[in-house]
Each structure stands twice: as structure tokens, then as C-alpha cells.
Amino acid sequence: MRIGLLTGGGDCPGLNAVLRAVTKSLIRQCGAEVIGIEDGFLGLIERRVRPLGWDDVSGILAIGGTILGTSNTASPFAWRGADVSADVVAYQRELGLDALVAIGGDGTMTIAARLGAVGGVPMVGVPKTIDNDIAGCERSFGFDTAVATVTDALERVQTTGQSHGRVMIVETMGRYAGWIALEAGIAGAADVILLPEIDYDVARIAEVCRARSARRRATLVCIAEGAKPAGGAMTVERTVAGSPDPIRLGGVAHRLRAQLQPLLASEVRATVLGHVQRGGSPTPFDRVLATQYGNEAARLLRRGEFGRMVTLQGGRLSSVALASVAGQNRCVPADHALLACAREIGVCLG
Amino acid sequence: MRIGLLTGGGDCPGLNAVLRAVTKSLIRQCGAEVIGIEDGFLGLIERRVRPLGWDDVSGILAIGGTILGTSNTASPFAWRGADVSADVVAYQRELGLDALVAIGGDGTMTIAARLGAVGGVPMVGVPKTIDNDIAGCERSFGFDTAVATVTDALERVQTTGQSHGRVMIVETMGRYAGWIALEAGIAGAADVILLPEIDYDVARIAEVCRARSARRRATLVCIAEGAKPAGGAMTVERTVAGSPDPIRLGGVAHRLRAQLQPLLASEVRATVLGHVQRGGSPTPFDRVLATQYGNEAARLLRRGEFGRMVTLQGGRLSSVALASVAGQNRCVPADHALLACAREIGVCLG
Amino acid sequence: MRIGLLTGGGDCPGLNAVLRAVTKSLIRQCGAEVIGIEDGFLGLIERRVRPLGWDDVSGILAIGGTILGTSNTASPFAWRGADVSADVVAYQRELGLDALVAIGGDGTMTIAARLGAVGGVPMVGVPKTIDNDIAGCERSFGFDTAVATVTDALERVQTTGQSHGRVMIVETMGRYAGWIALEAGIAGAADVILLPEIDYDVARIAEVCRARSARRRATLVCIAEGAKPAGGAMTVERTVAGSPDPIRLGGVAHRLRAQLQPLLASEVRATVLGHVQRGGSPTPFDRVLATQYGNEAARLLRRGEFGRMVTLQGGRLSSVALASVAGQNRCVPADHALLACAREIGVCLG
């Protein structure tokens, strides 16, 4: 059995742990040959692969990023304006692959499945999203690490806020789903947590800040990059004209700052965490989780269950048909237990 | 409504997060008065309590230990040879308590329930076990932190092992259940993981070590303090005669070392992690989890659901009748998914 | 003996360690009374002080920020347009202070000295600068912590850079002195380190990036917020029009990104660390250093050596006349050993 492995889309802590588990499990359980494909689908297009042996994946469990490399955009169906999927399928045959393990987000897995549909090898998917927003998947690896990184940042900023009696705004990842802001906000003792799922009310937030500063307390605001004011259109791009990457420039944190400052006596400061949230060594929790995801993918392969994606549901690893979840996002539902919990202990959710 | 709060049994990261969530939730949701009882039941016996207000529990989320203090042994039913439960019940009345929230292990909650049965106030329990071994409770707060601490230690010891080509044995907590050794062992890339639930075979472990050192690799062994060799009686106390605290002296790690060294050419070293595993600031994961446990306890109180213990099942907070779980331990079942996963990626489980 | 204590200027890890050491040392060595002044000079203006006893400063060693609070701007010589120094001097007398310990930057100490000159109590200064740029002071507390925070961020960003083959730019604090960027850049294995002291050459940096990506390697750039291109005027404010806080918006990192991207095939990304660099618990190194600074201040007080600032020179604590260092900055000298070291191991310094 020859199995191809690739990681696609954005960097995420735990990718190497998945690669290690898939490879070790396949080698040990069925003596499979594992072929590592470099830089996601780009490696299939540019024909860059390398064998992955036991020693190649030893010692990488705790290393951030992916030893295979990844690419965000390369699709064989639209590569520099052309459809090169036929060449990619031919290359898969040359390599003698029996199946492909695609570790990535929605896009990566959809492409892998489409390749199978046009004559390529069958695939098994391992969901990868630092935002924890893949449908049918309770908790994805990398998320716990991102939450830990953001929580650490919130604590650091908090000490400054308290020393100066300021309102500190920290912007986290999460354009469509607010999981990171919600969990890190609670773990970092944020007083206000703003998510894409709940439009916020500037006046209400200002009230919270004033009430706290009246008691000589700082206010810590944790805002997801996709959060928006009630009624307010998402006009970040325009507010920070000419910037090469508006979102990364912290549109929402700086916009909220501009909205709040006129309403408050205390200083308001904004910080955008940006790329630090994606990187670093996975937490022990994520190492165990990613190892389970990888091992489960190897099991699906051994059982010949193709076109499926590994999932975690009710605390157990299992799988769903890729088709059944493709193109869907998992946002924070309005009735989510953590939202109620946050409200009941006094967190302002917008 | 006046509610008493106490923490009993051993220290555990997240206790303050629970105290904070219970208190804030009770004050905010029903304007309750919260009374903190010092040093577990000792505070009820010695009449040492203090009010807990909003500000008393602000800023303690990330602090390890318990601001109320705790005690391992004090039971009103057997206090210095006497049964002082009547005085304790009387004191509860004097305090005007309507209910008691007991955060602790099996013993703590059983005593709290027994007090209710002899005329004391009704109770709600929050399970506390760093070993993650309370029946009916999927994942307890403090466990993730302990796993992180042990994983960090395994990684440190690993660098020494690799530099010297040694066999390194690290002893973790877990006298009856091996959860910490299992998860930390996987997260710390241990080659051998030994649990109380699976008797180990010294010859087989020696084989693993020899095979690895033949490939110039070190071997990392993670052993729970309750693990024992097949057939071998648990004779730690006798092997380390005259020590004030045999288990803490690392009976099992040093015994395993003594068993392995004669069978191996490479050096074998043993380390006992001991008390460091209990302490420290909770991980973000544990802060969120402990906050949910505390808030759920406040909900049970508000709904008047007494004699129950908060639990986590299928990823959701709920509760069980204390009677239904008292006196049971949750060990690692032989068919647990993580055991299979570990085996499939090549970990030796004894 | 009654001693006033205040912390002024920006937040810095280790302030509480200094407060603890000064207070414990004064109480223990000469039974002094210590008065904590809130929010820097603002506390003297608004008459907000509180006694600091042994227990008040116990358990704060590892806590970030300052328990006394601080303020950046409040000067008794120019308070809301008026000179209120006479009232402040009068208030010092009312409090019966014998001396003042001012922990802060250049501004804070100069004001404290000026107060003494117009009839206020004599002062002793403890230098506080996260940028490590106070003249006459080899290494200031807080700096090691900031370097550790930035190094951690560089490592996180590095994993993303490597996975994607990108050029990652990380902006650190340091408007006038590049110490943080230099040490964190070396500790974080940055390939390019850009300081305010050395104007950089965009073409040369692009060359480094191209050479590395030709070998399929990412490039990590660590740039201090005060770094500027050769000949290029500092036009950040204009490039990010209408922003409430241009520097915080990452002027230099995003400008460099805009300069580099046209010259490179690989993606360039920029991150601005911002406020996270000031906060958090001090490293053990900084705890020891801050404790020594605080204790040395108490010694100067006991010996009646006023108008002086504690310093670290040649690895030893001592002091200098405040007048001799006021108004001077300590930049990275062109012949500094670390610059030569960085160059010799192949780091591009601009």
C-alpha cells in the first residue's frame, strides 16, 4: 500500500503530530509506504514529493508548522489560469499511490475529493482549522494552542491595563466564528467578549468601561476580527486606506478604539495579535488530539473508507462523509452553553 | 439566600476558578450572600469563615491552589476521635446557610452529604480530582494542567536522554488510575507508558530499550506511581526502608530502574515528579472548564437540585445524584480509544 | 523613618518585585514606615496614598504591573496647565515623609529630584525602562521579560513562515534604542534584525530573502519600531492616515512589507507585537534583578545617599548621581559586541 500525505491551507499547531501518527500507524499496522507531498497540492503540480519513513516523523510531535510545507491557494483545477488536474492525476498514478490523506480545511479536502472524482486516487480527510469552525467537528487540533496563545496575551495586556487604569482591546483571529475569542476571553478573564456571531452595542460597552473605572478597575476587551457593531457595515478596508492588509492592521480593534475613546475618560488602547496565534508548539492537549486524528485517518485507510473526513463528536473520534459537511461553517450557536456561562458570571457579550 | 463554599482534599489547579464562578454567578443571578469556609471542613469545626464578595473573587481565575485553603483529613464525624457533626450542623444554622457547595473528591462530598442527612444544610458537589478518576465525570478540571506539567518534564528529561543515549524513567501521579501517565506519555512522546491498569513485563520493556539503543536512540518511560510488574507484589514501602514517605520517594520508578539496569548496556535514570504536578496556574482549558463547573453548581443551587454532583458527559455539563457515584473510581478501561491509539503508533504499554 | 514609594511611567515587569524588596528591606533593616503613593505623581497631586506593610508586599514578586498603579503624564509642575508643586511639597510634609523612592524612567526621576529642589523630600531613584536604554545602567529589570516575550512571538511566527515559505516581519518595541530587537532577534534566530541605530537598505534585505527562498527557506525579520530605511524620512503617520495611533498600527513593519513585496516572489507578512511586550510576570532573571535594585535603593536610603539612581555596572549594583545621567539615552553603540557577534554568524543588520 502506498499512501500520499499532504497538508494544505494555513499553518496550524498539530499538523506534524498528525503526519507522525498517520505515518507511524500505517507503517506499523500494514507496512504501508508513505509519500510526503510538499507544499500541499503545489507538490502534486510541481512533482515535489519525498518518502516519509519512521525516523522522518520521529521527534516532530511537538514542532509547530508542517515539515511537508503547505500552500494556501494552489488548486490543480485552476493553476495559473489553467486546469492541470489531468497531469496531477497522471502523476498520482506514476507515484503508484493507492490513496491520499489530505490534512486541511474545507478547500483542501474538496479539491482532494474532486481529484478522486476525475480519476485520481481516493482520499481521506483530516480537518484542520485553528478557528475550530469545521462543521461536524466538535474540537479541532490547533485550537487549544491558539486559545492558550491568546490567553497569554490577554494576561500580559491585563497587567498594563490595571497599572494604568486603561481600557485594553485585544483583537483575535476569527472572521466568521468567534470560538477563539470566546474561550480565550473567558480563560483570560476578559470583561467584554465580542464575536462575529453577536453584533455589539458601543454604548453598552462604554457603560461597562465607565462602571469599572468608577471602581478604579481597568477593562479588558477581547474582540474577534470578524466582530461588528450593530447596524454598522464592515468598513475596515476603507477606514485604514492604502494598507496592504487591512484586516491584519487591526481594523476592528482600532475601529472599536476610535468608537469608544470619545465616550470615555480613561485611555483606550488596542492590540492586534495577528500571526502569532497560528504558530508555535502545540499544547499537550492538541498533541494528543492531533495524534488521535492522524491515527483515525490511518484506520479509515486500512478499512478502505474513502471520501470521508475524521471528526470528533461527543468526545469520540469517528468520521463523516465529506460531502455531508463540505462548504459549511460551524459558528457559535446563540444557545451555546459557554455563552450562557459567560453572561451568568458577568461577562458583557456585546 | 446564603451559600457556604468550601474546598476539601488535595490542592488542584482550577479551584479558584470554581470559587470565582460559583460566587459571581450566585451574586449576579440571585443576589445571594456567599460565605467562604476556611480549610475545608476544618473551617466548620473551628468556626473560621469569611464572606466572599465580587471583589474577593476577582483576579483569582489564574491563581493556583485555593484562596479558602483546604485540608485532607478533617471530618466532623471523626474529629480527634470524637463526632462533632452536631456542633457543625449547629454552626451551619448559626451562619444561616441555605446550602453548601463542596468542591472536592469523593470523601469531601460524602461528608457534605452525610452532614445534610444529619440535619445540616443540603449540598451541591463539584468534583475535584487531578487524577481525572471520578466516576461519572469525563474530564475534571486540573487534569489538563497536570498533564501539561508532566509533558513539560518529559520533554526536559528527553533532551538529556537523547544526549546521553540513556533510558529515562519519569514517575507521575496516579496510584489507581493512569490517566495522567497515559495522556502526558502520548503528549511527551514516551516510548513506554506504564499504568496501574496494565501490569508490565520487565523483559518486554528491556527489549524495547535494547532495540532503540541499537538504533542509537534513547528510551523515555512514563510510569504512573501505581504501576506494578506482572505478578510482582507492590513492595515499595519495604524496598525503600525507613523513608518518611515511600511513594513520594519514587518507589516504582526506582524499582523499575533497579529491574531494568541489569538487563541493559545503556544507563538507566529515574526521576519522580512529585508535588510539582499538583500546583501552578491552571491551563486556559482548565480555567474554562472550572468556570463551567462552578457556574453549573450555582445553577443547581438556584434550581434547588441538592445532593447532586456536577459532571461533564459527552462534552456537556450536567449532574448526577451523588449517591450514584460515591465510592467509585474511574480507571482507564482496557478498551479505551487512547490505549489502542498509543499501541497503533508503536507505544509499548507494558 | 517614613518613606514614600511611587512608580511612574509605563508598565514594566518587575515593578512589584522592586516595591516588595524596598519595603521588606526598609521594614526589616530599620523598622521604617513605608507609604505607597497611588498612580505615580498623580497620587501626590490627588492625595491618594496607602501604607505598605510586610503582608501587602508578600506574594507580589511574580505579578506583572504595579500594585500602586502608575501614570505616564502627571507632573506637579504642569498639572492641567498649573504648577501644583507647592501643594505636593506641602502634602509630602503632612505625610511626614523623610524621603521618596521614585521607580520610573528619566521623566519620573527628574520630577522627583526637582520636587526635592523646591523644598520637597530628598529622593532615591530606581531606573525603569523596558527598552534597556537608561544611561549608566547596564541592564534594567523588565528587559529580559520583554526579550522573552518577543522571542516567543518570533518562534511562533517562524513556524508559519517556514510552513509557507514566507518572509515574516515582526515589529518590536524600541523607538530610539534597538536592544529588544537585537537580543530577541538573536534568541529568536531572526535572519534580519533592524534597529533604530542602523539605517537599513531595502535592496540588501530583499537580496537576503531571495537567497534564502532559493534554498526553499523562509526569512524572519525582526524590526524595532524606530528603525528606518537609509535616507528615508520617518513618514509612518502619513502612510497610515487617520489612525488614532500610527506607531501601534505598525508603521515600520507594514512600510517594510510594502517596500519588500514588490521585490520578492514569496509572500511577505507583517505582525506588530504592541502592548503584549510590556506585560506579564517577570522572568526569574528579572525577579532577582528587580529585587536587587529594590534592596539597593533601601540601602541608599539607610545611608542617606540622596539624589542618586541605582545602577548595574560590570555586573554589580551601585549608584550614580541622577544629575549625571538625566536626559541621556543609551543606544546600541556601533561597536557593541552583540552586533559583531550577530554579523559573524550571518545575521543581516540592515
Add this chain to the structure above:
Amino acid sequence: MRIGLLTGGGDCPGLNAVLRAVTKSLIRQCGAEVIGIEDGFLGLIERRVRPLGWDDVSGILAIGGTILGTSNTASPFAWRGADVSADVVAYQRELGLDALVAIGGDGTMTIAARLGAVGGVPMVGVPKTIDNDIAGCERSFGFDTAVATVTDALERVQTTGQSHGRVMIVETMGRYAGWIALEAGIAGAADVILLPEIDYDVARIAEVCRARSARRRATLVCIAEGAKPAGGAMTVERTVAGSPDPIRLGGVAHRLRAQLQPLLASEVRATVLGHVQRGGSPTPFDRVLATQYGNEAARLLRRGEFGRMVTLQGGRLSSVALASVAGQNRCVPADHALLACAREIGVCLG
């Protein structure tokens, strides 16, 4: 120019940072060829070497341990009872080495120098001691990391101590010099710090514990493994009979526990940190320091200054003749500033 590189003696954080800096500096500054010798002198005896190129030492800065491996005991002058130094010298010639960089403790460097004296290649030494006790060297790499590890452990144990009102004893490395216990003790807010350099008085320590528990406070004791009671013989081996490694079993911590418990009402607990103190990724401080040590060694080589050891004095890198420091230990002098500082803030030093 062909240079041999070896690491000898115990594992220490920063070894890879030194290897990286020496190699990069030599390749870049004089196009030298660098030969890595495996497992210290064992590699010269068993003829196991490998070339070290630029890429071999890239990405290892933050990795604990040594990629070359090390050995504690192998001496060419006494290898399995025979003197094989002549073969080793011959092998050095075969390899065409011009010089040898020995990174290690006293023993390693003395052997390297002796080899030069009997016809081997000249050597340059880089001092390596986690205990920070090498003569002529102010601060050695790895020490800051060990202090950070111990400080973290002290903080964890502290939370347990406070929650239970216990006396917690933590045993650190340091058989002859107490640097780690002293700095970590101060950074970890230990109430009692016991060093090999100062015999302790059990009665006095008990007094401190009683005074604290009278104020409902726990007591944290940090004791170096070489500390001993006044007059008391070092009888650890006998007290823990039959153990394979008495010191590692925590002789001194458990002996102190046995001595204190009878004198106190509060529980006394002991923990031995053991091997975790040697391992792990170096702190940013140690990465910078180790990089400087490595680069300085390359400079000595380029200048042909042989038989010398790199040192840090007065905060500057320089070197001393190996002969002038060999066989000497650097203990904590009785008049050391940190001892006075600790006493003045109320720490009991025995």
C-alpha cells in the same frame, strides 16, 4: 582549516546554540570545514564523526541537549583500563584536524588539553556547567534555564503549600555550589534557602516555619543537594539504604524533612527535582549567551589562541589560559551581594 567539535560531560541547555554559533562563525568568517565528533571523546575513540555544514546547525538554536551527543566518562587516557590516547591522536591526524573545540566541564577541557600535550591538535574550550561553578566564568549558559525550571517548580509547590498550610521542601541541583538554589530561591520567593556553602541550623529553620504558620502562612524551603546541617555528617547514602542512586533519591530534602517534622505541628513535604533541571529548551537569555560563547571560541581559533577557555567577566566575553582555572570550583562567596540582599529582605539562609 578543519576544526573538530565535541560536547562532553552532562547535558546542558545551550549546547546546540554553541555548536551553531561556532560552526556558522567558522564557515562564514574563514570558510573552515567543521567536523562534529559524536558522544564526546567516545567519538574520537570509536571513530564516529560527521561533517557539520551550515544547514546541519540551522534550526537547532532552541533545541535542548546536544545534536552531537555526549558522554560523561570516556577518557582516551583511561579507556576500559587502557590508554588509547595515541590512537586518538592518530585519528585526529587522519581527520586532518587543525584544532579542537571542546565544550564541556573541567574534565572535558583538561582531557582536550592533555591530548594536545601528547601530540594531538591544539584546543579551545567553552565552559559548560549548569551549576554556574566554573572558575573565571561569571555566568555560564544553561544556568539561567535551570534557574527558570527550578523557579517554576517552586511556584507550583508554593500553591500547594499555601492551600494546605504546609512546609514544602524542594531539592535542587548543586552538590558543591549553591548558585541554582540561591537565584531560584530568590526568584521563587523561598522563605528559606540552604546552600552547600552555609551549614544550616535545623532549630533555626523550625523557628521560621513556626513563626510563619502562627500567621497562617506556609513555608517554602529551597535546598541544594549538597547542603548539610551544622556539624552533621553527610549520611544520605546510609539513610536511604539499598537505593541505586542515593542523591537522586533526595537524600537531603528527605533528611531535612525527617529532621523538621518532629519539631513542627504543620505537615512537611519534600520534592526532589532531579533530571528535569538539566533539560529543555534554553531561555532566550541562554541562547544569546551561548551564541556569544560559541562565536568567541571561533574568534580564538581564527586568532590561533589555543589552550584557552572562553569566559564572561564583568559582562564581557574574553578568555583565560585553561591551566589557570583547571581544577578549581567557583562557590558562592560568603560576601556575595545576593546573599546580603536575600538576608536583608528576610530570607533565612540557614
